[in-house]
Amino acid sequence: MTVKEIIIAVIGTRKPSPEEGQLAQEVGRELAKNGIALICGGLGGVMAEACRGACAEGGLTIGVIPGDDRKSANPHVRIPIVTGIGYARNVIIIRSAQAVIAVGGGYGTLTEIGYALDAGIPVIGLKTWKISRNNQVDKSIIRADNAKQAVSKALKLIKRK
Numbered sequence: 001m002t003v004k005e006i007i008i009a010v011i012g013t014r015k016p017s018p019e020e021g022q023l024a025q026e027v028g029r030e031l032a033k034n035g036i037a038l039i040c041g042g043l044g045g046v047m048a049e050a051c052r053g054a055c056a057e058g059g060l061t062i063g064v065i066p067g068d069d070r071k072s073a074n075p076h077v078r079i080p081i082v083t084g085i086g087y088a089r090n091v092i093i094i095r096s097a098q099a100v101i102a103v104g105g106g107y108g109t110l111t112e113i114g115y116a117l118d119a120g121i122p123v124i125g126l127k128t129w130k131i132s133r134n135n136q137v138d139k140s141i142i143r144a145d146n147a148k149q150a151v152s153k154a155l156k157l158i159k160r161k
Contacts, residue, residue, distance in 0.1 A: 007037045007062070008154055009097035011112045012046025012128070013104040020046060020104035023126050025053035026147030027101055032059025034151060039064065039096050041089065042073040042080055046103045051076030064089045064096075091115055098161070099154035102128040102141070113141065122157040124150045 010027055012020065028050035031038050038054045040047040042063020051061040055076045063077035066086045073080040083089045087108060094100060094115040100123045102109055109128065116123045117140050125141040132138055142157070144150035 006035075006155070006158060007039050007097050008151070008158075009093050009100045009112075009116075010038055010040045010046065010050040011093070011100060011102050011105065011109050012050075013106050013109060014043065014045035014047075015106075016046050016049065016104050020127055021049045023147055024049035024103045025056075027103060027126070027150060028053025028055075028059065028061075029057050030147045030151040032057035034155065036151070036155075037062060039093055041066065041093060042077045044074055046105075048074035048076060050103070062096075064093045087111075094121060095119065097121060098158045099124065101126065101144075101150050101154060104128055117141075122154065124154050124157075126150055 024046040032054040037060040039062040042065045054061050061077050062079045063073045064081045065073055066089045068084045070080040070082050090112045094112055100116045103126045105128050113123050123141050124144050126144055144153055
């Protein structure tokens with residue numbers, strides 16, 4: 001697999017804190033610098049900030065839009081995919097990626113993390129959910145301290161498969 005064939009999903013909250021917004025932008029930049037396509041939900045918040053960062057570095061951004069209007073995509077989405085299926089589009093985002101980077105996030109992000117983990121797709125977390133099972137910490141979400149580390153970890157996990 002060449003780097004050009006890699007697609008990584010960036011997921012996260014629609015209402016990021018300034019720190020989360022900056023992290024998302026940095027993730028987008030790192031993905032683009034590495035020639036990796038970014039796929040996301042195509043709307044605002046973390047999605048828009050990640051796309052903004054990727055576009056600043058000439059990267060490819062794909063937005064899987066929940067509604068029927070391609071114009072609802074954030075201005076940094078180069079390829080909008082219009083679904084008309086609402087949040088069911090989250091499965092498409094996750095299944096189209098070889099890895100997922102979660103930045104912050106609400107319950108929608110948590111569902112995407114669940115879809116990824118269930119499908120065996122690695123999830124790298126930046127300021128996102130921690131999960132437990134049977135009162136034991138579940139370490140399925142791989143922690144990263146910064147955008148560069150998140151992208152590096154995602155690439156290493158993809159190349160192992």
